[in-house]
Amino acid sequence: MAKLKETPSQTAGPYVHIGLAPGSAGFxxxxxxxxxDIAGPSAKGERIRIEGIVLDGNEHPVKDxxxxxxxxxxxxxxxxxxGFRGWGRVISDFDTGAWAFDTVKPGAVNGPDGPxxxxxxxxxxxxxxxxxxxxxxxxxxxxxxxNAADPILSLVDPTRRDTLIARKQGGxxxxxxxxxxxxxxxxxxx
Numbered sequence: 001m002a003k004l005k006e007t008p009s010q011t012a013g014p015y016v017h018i019g020l021a022p023g024s025a026g027f028x029x030x031x032x033x034x035x036x037d038i039a040g041p042s043a044k045g046e047r048i049r050i051e052g053i054v055l056d057g058n059e060h061p062v063k064d065x066x067x068x069x070x071x072x073x074x075x076x077x078x079x080x081x082x083g084f085r086g087w088g089r090v091i092s093d094f095d096t097g098a099w100a101f102d103t104v105k106p107g108a109v110n111g112p113d114g115p116x117x118x119x120x121x122x123x124x125x126x127x128x129x130x131x132x133x134x135x136x137x138x139x140x141x142x143x144x145x146x147n148a149a150d151p152i153l154s155l156v157d158p159t160r161r162d163t164l165i166a167r168k169q170g171g172x173x174x175x176x177x178x179x180x181x182x183x184x185x186x187x188x189x190x
Contacts, residue, residue, distance in 0.1 A: 036102065037085075037101070038070075038087065038102070038121075039084055040085040040086075043073065043083050043084040043103075043104050044074055044083070044084075045073065045074025047102065047103075048102070048103060048105045048172075049103075049171065049172045050100065050173045051099070051172050051174055052099060052166075053096075053097050053099065053176050053177075054097060054125065054127070054177045054179065055097075055178050056179050056180060057179060061092070061097025061098070062092065062097055062179065063092055063096070064092065064127055065091070065125060065126070066090075066125070067092075067124070068089050068124040068126075068133075069087065069090065069101060069103075070086060070121075070122050071086050071087075071103065071106045071120075071121040071122065072086065072106040073086060073107065075107050076106065076108045076109045077107075078109070084104075088101065106119045116149070117151065118140075118143050118146035118147045119140055119146065120137045120138060120139050122135070122138075123137065123177075134179075134187045135187060135188045135190050136177065136186060137152065137188070138164065138166050138173075139164050139166065140165070140166055140173065141165050141168055160186050161186075163178070163185045163186050164186055
């Protein structure tokens with residue numbers, strides 16, 4: 001009996017944005033897009049904006065990235081709150097590679113076994129050339145004490161933790177994601 005060869009792996013493809021975030025690709029097919037305001041316009045809490053760019057190993061912007069975002073509300077709860085969405089998808093700009101979203105700053109989250117996790121936002125990145133989506137977290141530079149006690153962040157090599165920290169610049173948090181090189185963002189195998 002002949003053995004079949006392994007099927008080549010598939011990446012997200014160059015058209016991931018059309019199927020997963022059609023509004024960003026110019027298709028007006030949904031009543032409401034979910035990627036521009038992750039929390040929802042009536043969610044309680046401190047309104048913030050997060051901006052960044054995804055860079056390849058040569059420091060070039062990746063211009064067809066989809067980032068799925070999910071987070072706790074301002075009280076650190078993932079459960080439903082009237083007016084709080086807590087999930088969405090954003091697409092990088094096809095010319096510059098920049099991405100951004102508005103939300104509320106999440107609160108500290110009680111961990112499943114008791115330890116409190118620092119305020120953070122979960123990100124899942126897919127793009128052409130990425131075979132399996134990449135999971136990471138975004139922490140905030142103005143949460144020094146809670147970051148220091150975070151049980152997940154403490155598992156990361158201290159020399160690499162900085163790759164998970166968004167920096168506040170004016171009224172905006174900046175978080176660039178590096179897919180390769182010495183400053184590669186830490187990705188989690190979940």
